[in-house]
Amino acid sequence: MEILMSIMIGIVFTVSIYLFLSRSLLRVTLATLLMSHGVHLLLLTLSGLQRGASPFLNFQADAYSDPLPQALVLTAIVISFGVTSLLLVMAYRTFKVHNTDDLEELRGSADE
Structure with missing residues (x-):
């Protein structure tokens, strides 16, 4: 099961890096979301x-699942939600000011 998940994680990272290399500001924001x-x-x-391992309930349990990675991921989900919402607001504001989401045009207008 870990091998299948590793392959899927590699695909998600590949797609997010591909989106990072695009010129659209919205695609870069989506790449950040996918990377997280x-x-x-x-x-x-x-x-x-x-599978089937319960959380730590008592000290005599044979096997139990570790809640620490789940807590870390839950915290990371909340942080990535905040970062994604901030990036979406910044992208929307940039689009409203410059009327484009193309990063090359934005860089050209900053040079002028």
Whole structure:
């Protein structure tokens, strides 16, 4: 199962890097969102995927799932939501001011 998840994480990272290399500001924002989801999946996969293991309930349990990676991913989801919303607002404001979302045109207008 970890191999399949690793392949899927590689695909998500590949798509996000491809979107980072585009000229559209909205695609760069979506690439940030995809990259953060890839990191979340990576953290959960590296912590070990276990089926049927309950959370830590008592000290006599044979196997239990570690809640720390899940807590870290939950915190990272909240942070990435805030970063994505900030980037969307900044992209919208940039589009309203310059009437384009092309990064090459934005760079050309900054040089003038």
